[in-house]
Amino acid sequence: MKTLALLLATTVLAAASAAQAATVAIVNARILNPGAAEIANGTVVVRDGKVSAVGANVTAPAGAQVVDAKGGVVTPGFVAVNSMLGAVEVSAVGDDVRITTPDLGAAFDVQYALNPDSTVIPVARLGGITSAVVTPTPEGGQGGAGEHDDSGQDTSGAPASEHAHSLFAGQAAVIQLARGQEMLVKPRVAMVAPFGEAGARVAGGARGANFVLLKEALADVRAYMRNRAAYDRAGYRDLALSRADLEALIPVVEGRMPLVAVANRASDIRAVLKLARDEKLKLVLTGAAEAWRVAPEIAAASVPVILNPVLNRPTSFETLGSTLENAARLEKAGVTVAIEGNSGAHRAHEMRYNAGVASANGMSRQGALAAITINPARIFGVGDRLGSLEPGKDADLVVWSGDPFEPLSRPQLILVRGEAQPLRSRQLDLRDRYLDLKRPMPPGYSY
Template sequence: MSAASVWKTSLQGVIAALAVVAATTPAAAEPVAIVDARILSVGKAGDIPRGVVVFDRGRIVAVGANVPVPAGARVIDGRGRTVTPGFIASETGLGLTEINSVTQTDDTRSSSADLSAAFDVARGLNPASAAIPVARLGGVAHAVATPRYDDRNLNRQRPFAGQAAFISLDGGVDHIQPHIAMTLDLGESGAARMGGARGAEFDLLDAQFDEVKLYAENRAAYNRGALRRLTLSASDLEALVPVVRGEQLVLVNVSRASDIRQALIFAKARGLKIALTGAEEAWMVADDIAEAGVPVILNPTSNLPLSYETLGATVRNAALLHKAGVRIAFVGNDATHRVRELRYNAGIAVANGLPYQAALAAITLNPAQVLGLDGRLGSLDVGKQADIVLWSGDPLEPLSQAEVMFIGGVEQDLGTSRPMQLRDKYLTHQRQR
């Protein structure tokens, strides 16, 4: 058995073990009903000015204006408050980075010359990261932990950063879904890493994808050394097979309008399943993106020409894409420590023309749909996982606070994040003076 096969078998065993643990993870021991709240379901129930959400054993069992409260249920008074699904943050470093300036605490990058597409961030995730409770304060229940590039090795010409993982911010290892997406840079940064020019990168990608196809069709010959020499390592070849087959989502980071067009053409020609990220000039080619049915993950606050490929950046990007029929999802203001600002970005998008419901969907249902997880996450619908946040007011208003939060029906402690602990420490110190 090849090293790649051994690794794959081992990983499958780990995933199976995690699934068993997840199945036995305790949810609330009794039904819970949030009553008399404004409910923004982002689902079939729509918006309910004064309604009830009931969940039991980690699943939503009822949502509506006139829902009876089950006998023996824990009742939470939602009067004057708002209920939303837990938010989903795309493209983060949660669980992978602690201190940006301390490289030993950064597990987002591989510096190996032989490892790019196969780099799996799920194996380095730390569910006890201090950044995770901070993100929960912003209503974030789930996140995509995404690899980044290591550009210190100038001889490392590899186009892919690695494999992203989907994580629950419940502080445990029970709900980690590895290989949720592959990551790829195009545009300026991609060209700098692969061939030195945009056209060269696409030519080299074509050659590598042809290699992967050859490998997939001739594994036995490859394993016995009877296949011609391939430029990619065995682990990268294996990791790219589902990409080439159009089975795995590829997060394509690209900014310039012309680069976006080329990405769409390349994806169509190769039969790839992609989502655009960054996409500062996407509004210029919104109709092309909509026609291709490709979603866009963006920061709606990006409005400065920080490089030649973002000269067209505008805060109206999200609104214009939505108007054209593009599914959009949002990111926070950095990969790790400001993920909680995801809702602020949604609010800024509303202030710049995006309908309120579209902004809320961009941090709940839309990212779930992009990742293929909308059957169980992203909205307050019967049968879905009970990821629920009770807010003191409008969730897109910065002064509102998450007062109660459930992930998978389990209540989360919102008082033990590092910022809250420091607040309490120094408030106590002040009182003692």
């Protein structure tokens, strides 16, 4: 597409402010928008970094830069969930989403370590991802740093007051993946807590301990809210959590911040649903390998579910019910589903393939598209800005060469806040550097 290439070259080289000030009209496009009928031949108008108009009868404004999609597919930019984008480079040498200190839990906030220059981000962007929810990783979760014996039980010998901090992994943040721009969209969008096997480990070895300690922690938060003055003058009883953790949990107990509960087994999910009812918590389920088994209960509670639909074999006793039809069965029951990518950051770009797998196993195509766009945006409180092509929202969109769920389809143009992004990554640069084996190798490769 020569017109696309020309727009990309001129817009990327322009200053960010100039790029956002430009009016761009993408014409002759097949528009796929969650919650709306497909537009076989339509136009998307972008002005000042926002979507200005979308439709079959929309015309390009006078003076607009016109991009001829030539029948290519236009979708909103995808929203990655359970992501480590901007918080990790090489997992083996550490990340910024996991803590092991006994003095901090709920107050841990991922927003302070985000790196917009991460080499992982362009790879994710080439998978159509323009936004992400960066999520703390529970200490007792898969790959956690707790001290365990071969049975998976906690052998640290820590008292209950120390376990209390590990009940909460910290607070998630929403970011956008534009090159060279402030990436933070919204901080403190959710609190993450492990349940099931992971929750048992951080609580001392048993699921029951996890719930008892968590309920005690929430009671301490409410007591702290009622008695701040006494707490400040050291005239109140000892509380299990630090002041920072207590403050961070106030939005959770007030129902303003969702609790993202990591749970897989059907019985664990039921227990978490009951906890949320009893404590009046706003809940989001993640992991959810056996969520399909309790789909009616999840739907009745209006609790959204984040899952990976390609998980179809058990990796532990709590995931015995894994199935490729998990997403489809939840959708049929009326549950709001969000689909994640693989491996947190380095394989986040595979999220669109996962949506395709869900669609191939019974989920509607509209539902699969919504699961990687508007659903995660709404779950984490940014649905007014991201997740769909609607006037007034950020102009985060992708022009695809074909069906975005097909691995051979490629992005032809990526806009984030109306600014065209490079269609390059470190992977592609390395491929091109060493594609011609007749070229002289760097000194380190000469023998």
